[in-house]
Amino acid sequence: MNLKPHNIRIGNIEARTTGKHLVRIGDQPLVTAEIVEWFDGEKPSCYTIAHWEITKEGFDLRFVGNRPFGASVDPIDFMTIAEHMDNKLEQAWQESEKE
Numbered sequence: 001m002n003l004k005p006h007n008i009r010i011g012n013i014e015a016r017t018t019g020k021h022l023v024r025i026g027d028q029p030l031v032t033a034e035i036v037e038w039f040d041g042e043k044p045s046c047y048t049i050a051h052w053e054i055t056k057e058g059f060d061l062r063f064v065g066n067r068p069f070g071a072s073v074d075p076i077d078f079m080t081i082a083e084h085m086d087n088k089l090e091q092a093w094q095e096s097e098k099e
Helices: 075-098
Strands: 007-010 013-018 032-039 045-055 058-063
Touching (some): 007 075, 013 075
Antiparallel strands (some): 007 013, 045 058
16 A cells, blocks of 8 residues: 655644655655654754554554653644544555455
8 A cells, every 4th residue: 555645743743654664765655654753953853753553454553652742742732643644544544445
């Protein structure tokens, strides 16, 4: 299954489609999604706080340790973004099941 490029960002939290192993190199297909927390600075950077794994039944959201619950992560923003991307992934899963 190939996903369409998609991202949503609220504040310092972003959900985005990505490639296998949460990395996209070149034209590698988009097959999953992650939620990252951005840090502004001389060189803006981010790290993964949650990601979706594909299973036989669809996509499951997995947390990276307790990162989604850190003081710098707004829980309302996190849930808004997670629900939005989960809906996109579910839609893609349903479409792939029809094929």
